[in-house]
Amino acid sequence: MKYLFEHADILLTEENGFSELNNAYLAVDDKKISYIGKERPSGEFDVVKDFTGKLLMPGLINTHCHAPMVMLRGIGSDLPLQEWLFEKMMPVEDRFNAKTIRFASELALLEMISTGTTSFSDMYFFCSSTAEACIEAGIKANICRPMQSFDLADDYKTMYRKLEADELYNSYNGAGDGRILIDDSIHAEYTCREDIVRAHSLVAKERGTRMHIHLSETKKEHEECIQKYGKTPARWFADLGAFDLPAFAAHCVWISDEDIALLAEKGVSAVHNPSSNMKLGSGFAPIVKMQKAGINITLGTDGAASNNNLNMFEELHIASIIHNGYMLDPTVVKCTDTLRMATVNGAKLQGRQDTGALKVGNCADIIAIDMDKPHLFPNNDTVALLCYSAQGSDVCMNMVDGKILYENGEYLTIDREKVLFNARAAKKELLGY
C-alpha cells in the first residue's frame, strides 16, 4: 500500500534532540517511509489522508514488559513486595497455560496499540502464544523465555525452560516478516544458578540474540548478591559472560558507580521502569549518572501487575519529572531525553536499526497524535507537550511496517470485543471469579 499523509506536523529525530516540520508530507511505500518533506511528492497513492492538526511521530518502544501479566492488574496493591510477589502473583501465574497466555497477550496488545506502542520487548512464558498474538495484530516484539534455575533439584524445570527458549528461537525468530525477534534471557541473579548463566550466555552469543535480564531492581537483591558472591549483580553477570553479547538490563535501580562504568564498557542498555520502581517501592534508578556514562537508556512499563498499565505516555511523563523531584533540580532528565529513550534508544536496544525515528528508508512505524485537544493547547514546545501533557488516548493512529493497526478508536487487526470476551474467560480460569 502507498499512503500519503498531507498537512501533517512531523517530529524528526536529530543527532541530539528533535525538530519539527509543520504542514508537511509523509509518504509510505509498502513497509517503508518513502518521503518526508514540505512539497507534495509526485506519484500515485492508494490512500491520501489529510492530517491537518495531527502530529506524526515515531512509534513508542516499550523495552521491558511482561504483557500477559495484565490479568493480574490491581491484585495485592499496596502490599509489601515479598507478600505481593509470593502470595499474590505467583499462585496465579502458576495457573497460566498456552491458551490463557494467548488471551492475556491479546488484551495487553489492545492497550499497547491504542496508546502508541509499535514495538515492545517481552519476558514471560508460553511465549509462542504471545508471538502468535503479535503476528496476528501486526505489532513488533522482541520476545524471550527467561532462564530460571533455583537449585539442582530444579534441573528438570530448567531443562524445560531451555527447551522452550530454543523452540521459541527456532520457530519465531524473524517471524511475521521480521517483526518478531527472539531474545535470550536470564531472569535475574537471584533466580538463576551460575552454571546456567554461563551456559545460556554462550548459547545466546552463538545464535546472535540479545540478552534480556532484570538487574539490581531492589536493594535486597543487590545487597544479598554482594553477600552471596562478593560482587554486585552486574559484575556477576559480566563475569559469567552474559554481557559478551548485546544485552539489556531492566530496572538498574541499585547499580553502583562501578556497575555503571561496567555497563557502559560492555555496551549494555539500561531499561528505565519508573512507574514500577515507584509503585513497588524499589527506588530511583541513577539515570543522570548513566546518561553521563553514555549508556543507552530506554523506557519500559514492566508488567501491568506493578504499573498498573502499559501506557508509554505515562512512562514518558513519570520519567521526565521524578528525577527532578528526587535530585531537587528541574534541569535533569529533560523531556527530549525521555522521548529519545522511548523511541530511538529503544530501537537500538531491540537491534532494529530501521525504526525509532521518522526518516526515509526507515520502517513506517508511526503514530499520530490528535493535537486538537484542550490539554494540548497552546503548543509552546512539542516535545514538552508530548512528555508532560499528552495522554495515551491522544493517539489517533498506530501504523507498523506501513500497516495501520489502529485509527480513531478502531482496531483494524484485532477484534476488540472477541479479545475482551476471551479475557473474561481467562480471568475466570485464572482467578476463579
Next chain:
Amino acid sequence: MKYLFEHADILLTEENGFSELNNAYLAVDDKKISYIGKERPSGEFDVVKDFTGKLLMPGLINTHCHAPMVMLRGIGSDLPLQEWLFEKMMPVEDRFNAKTIRFASELALLEMISTGTTSFSDMYFFCSSTAEACIEAGIKANICRPMQSFDLADDYKTMYRKLEADELYNSYNGAGDGRILIDDSIHAEYTCREDIVRAHSLVAKERGTRMHIHLSETKKEHEECIQKYGKTPARWFADLGAFDLPAFAAHCVWISDEDIALLAEKGVSAVHNPSSNMKLGSGFAPIVKMQKAGINITLGTDGAASNNNLNMFEELHIASIIHNGYMLDPTVVKCTDTLRMATVNGAKLQGRQDTGALKVGNCADIIAIDMDKPHLFPNNDTVALLCYSAQGSDVCMNMVDGKILYENGEYLTIDREKVLFNARAAKKELLGY
C-alpha cells in the same frame, strides 16, 4: 430534573475507605442525590440512563490550581526554577487582562471537566473573569485573589489587590447558586509583608472565608524565611493570625515536624501537588508524617505551567506511587488514601459539607467512568484501578449539582470550538504568535 442511573456500579465513601454497590440505582432530584440502592426506586424520572458497565463515583476536587496558567503550558520546560519563574512566566503573566483571563479560564475548564473535576480551588488574578467562566460552565470553584506585597513602595499595588479581593468577595461569594465560593489568600511568605498578612487575616476571619496560601514549596523559600524571621513559614503565618480561620496550604514540601504539629493543631489542610513538586524539582512532601498527625490532606494539580496539565487522574496516580519509591516502601500512601484526598478531603477543605461523597442528600456532583476499556480489565480492585490504571479520558460523564456538564466527549454547557477559537486569540495577544 430527575435522573435515574440504572445498572451502574457505585463507589461509596465509608468511614475509612470505599465500598462498592454493583448493578445498582442512583437517583438525582434537582441538585441532590435522592436515592442509592440495589432496588429500582419508585417515582417518575425525566431521564433514565442505563449505566451498565459504568462506575459512578464522586467528582474529583482539585484544591490548588491557577487555571488561567494553561496559556503558559510548556514554556521554559526543564529550566532552573528562578529562570523559569522570573524570565519565562512573569513577563507573560504581566500581559494578562480580564478578557484573556476569561478565555484562558474557559480553556482550563474544558480540560478539567472532561477529566472528572467537579470543583476546584483557584488562586490567580482578574478572578471575576474566572468566576464568570465557572458560573457559565456550571462547575464549582473556590476562587481567591492572593495578597502580595513586596515593600512599602508597592503599597499602591497592594491596595489594588485588596480592592480586587474585596470586590470579588462582595460580587461572587455564593454566586452561581452557591457553586462559587470566594476564599481569601496570602500568596506566600516570600511575597508578602507581615503587616499585610496580619491585616488581611483579620479581614478574612471577619467575613468567614478560608485562607489559601503557598507554604514551604521550595527549600530556598523555607530556609530563607528562617534566616529572615528566625522561624519557619508555617510558624510565621500562624503568628500573624493566618491560621486563626479555616486555612489550607499548598505544597508543604519542606515543612518541619514542628510545622506538621502546628498545622494539625490549627486544623490547616495541606494540599499535595505531586506533579508540580516533581517537575519543578521542589521535592517530596512529608505525606506519611502529615497523615500520622491527622492533617486533612487533599490533592491539587497546581497550574498547567508547572504540571503540565489539569488532569486529576494523573495526580491520583503520581501521588499513589512516588512516596513508595521515595520511602522504599510499597505500603505507604495507599490508593484509598489518595482517592480520599481527591474527593471527601477536598470537599472538607473547600468548606463544602455536601459534596465529595455519593450519599443521599449530598449534591449530585458525580462522574462516571467507562469501565469497558482494555486497560481497566480485569477489575481486581476498583480503587486501585482508578488510581493506578485509569485515565482522565475514561470519564464519560461529569455532573455538578444535578446538571450534566459533559457526556461521552460532548460539552453541554461550553461551546468547545468557540473556547478554542478564543484561546488562539488570547495566545496571540499574550505570546505574540
